[in-house]
Amino acid sequence: MSAPPKLLTIGVTGLNAHDNPGPGVAVIRSLREFYRDGLRIVGLAYESLEPGIYMGDMVDVAYQVPYPSTGSAALLERLAEINGQEQLDVIIPNFDSELFNFIKISAQMAKMGIKTCLPTHAxxxxxDKINLGDFGTRYHFKVPAFYMLNSVHDIDTAAEGLNYPLVIKGKFYEAQIVNNRETAQKAFYDLSAKWGLPVIAQQYIxxxxxxxxxxxxxxxxxxxxxxxxxxxxxxxxxxxxxxxxxxxxxxxxxxxxxxxxxxxxxxxxxxxxxxxxxxxxxxxxxxxxxxxxxxxxxxxxxxxxxxxxxxxxxxxxxxxxxxxxxxxRYSWDEVVDIGSFQQFSAFGRMANTNNNKGQA
The missing domain is CATH 3.30.470.20 (ATP-grasp fold, B domain)
Known part of the structure; x- marks a missing residue:
């Protein structure tokens, strides 16, 4: 696999880097390792405090994109605007919650010249976590037993079938091991507030x-x-x-x-x-x-x-x-000028001028 001579422009999401980091920065680091100077990275961020926005050795320019909850039409409109400025070759989405929208508009992106490598909606x-049991049965994977929790009252049924400890999981992210009804209820409320219903109770292995x-x-x-x-x-x-x-x-x-x-x-x-x-x-x-x-x-x-x-x-x-x-993994304080933060927050775009391309 050899790197092509053409300068590639690649859009990457998932630029957060807290205690539950997104994959975006690691994906960019991997791409820079391979493509070196033949690469331009366009960061796609949902929030103005995603650290990857301000990492000049990783991201050439960053744009704000609408949250997945706003739907695919809003995403397509924003990507068309960004593509008009950047002429994107490829986009790599890195969040579970955004994939539905990216898959839905993949054909329209292709018409704009933006290529992807994504699964189908099916x-x-x-x-999906709620279908994993059926997937395991169909293709002979071992998967833990689980229950769907659509209300806090479903916890008792799940505990009776699975016994404590059990694992309470959010629809998209996060999991907590719980040892009793009280901690299970707290986990249910925490995860349903963050990610919606259903919450999953899974057998602890x-x-x-x-x-x-x-x-x-x-x-x-x-x-x-x-x-x-x-x-x-x-x-x-x-x-x-x-x-x-x-x-x-x-x-x-x-x-x-x-x-x-x-x-x-x-x-x-x-x-x-x-x-x-x-x-x-x-x-x-x-x-x-x-x-x-x-x-x-x-x-x-x-x-x-x-x-x-x-x-x-x-x-x-x-x-x-x-x-x-x-x-x-380690933490690193990325120090930036307040003007950069204000620019991205106000205009939804910020270019990094201190790039050291090829250094990962």
Whole structure:
């Protein structure tokens, strides 16, 4: 896979970088590692305090886009305005909640010359948390038992069937392990207020937490599969440190998912390996994880390969990766002038003039 000579302009979302970071900055870092000076990054942000906006070595120019709740028409209108200024080649969405709208307008974006590498609405729905049980049954994946919680009163039914501890999950993000009715109710109210209904109560399975980052070509092939074992986990269940591991069963599971779903684009499997060695799929995230740069360090640059797929180029599946590559996440204070913040807040656009292209 060789970098093309043409300067590519790529739009990237997910520029937040708090304790539950979005994948955007890691995706950009991966792209800059591969394309070097042949790349222009257009950051697409929902809020003016997303740190990626102000990272001049990552983002050339940033634009504000409407929240997913405003619908696909508003998104298309805004992207048309941005494209008129930037002539985007590819857009990589990185949030679960925005994918429905991006998929819906993908044909219109293609007419504007903007290419994507996205699953279909049917594929997106099939791996949804509320449909994961049916997906597992159909394609022979082990998944934990779960209940849909549409009201706080459903907790008692779920607890009777699953027993405590159990895991309460938001519709799009976040999960809390609870040990009694009171903490379950609090988790229900917290997560339903943030992400809406239904909330999911899932069987708690003890074991080793493993994540698999993958890329599907939409034809049943896994272009890349890289498994990572979590070494340090935040109170939100996010990996703050991890290490690539060699495990043929995990690689086979990633390939099985790509084949069964015919997935197109990046994905992440959240897996629990129990004491018997059984692999339970806890979630299927329909985009790259925030730790995706680890795939680059291990020898498989998944974001760069996705861009090649989006451009219609042939991408052969990666064969090898390095086990034993670690990532350790850290916080970094990005200091900016108040004028930059005011400019983005007032006009929804800000250009970075201090770019060091090619440095990741």
């Amino acid at each position: 594929q997106l729905a099939a791996r 003890s074991g080793t937490e493993i994540n698999v980052a993958g890329l599907g070509d939409g034809k049943g092939n896994a272009v890349s599969v890289v498994p990572m074992r979590k070494l340090y986990i935040t109170d939100k269940g996010k990996a703050w440190a991890g290490i690539t591991i060699e495990d043929n069963d995990l690689i086979a599971l990633g390939r099985q998912f790509a084949a069964a779903s015919q997935w197109k684009g990046g994905f992440e499997l959240e897996i629990m390996k129990d004491a018997n060695g059984d692999l339970y799929v806890l979630e299927v995230n329909p985009r790259f994880p925030a730790w995706v740069y680890l795939t680059v360090a291990a020898g498989q640059n998944q974001p760069a390969a996705l861009v090649q797929l989006a451009l219609g180029n042939e991408v052969k599946p990666f064969k090898n990766y390095q086990a034993g590559k670690m990532f350790i």
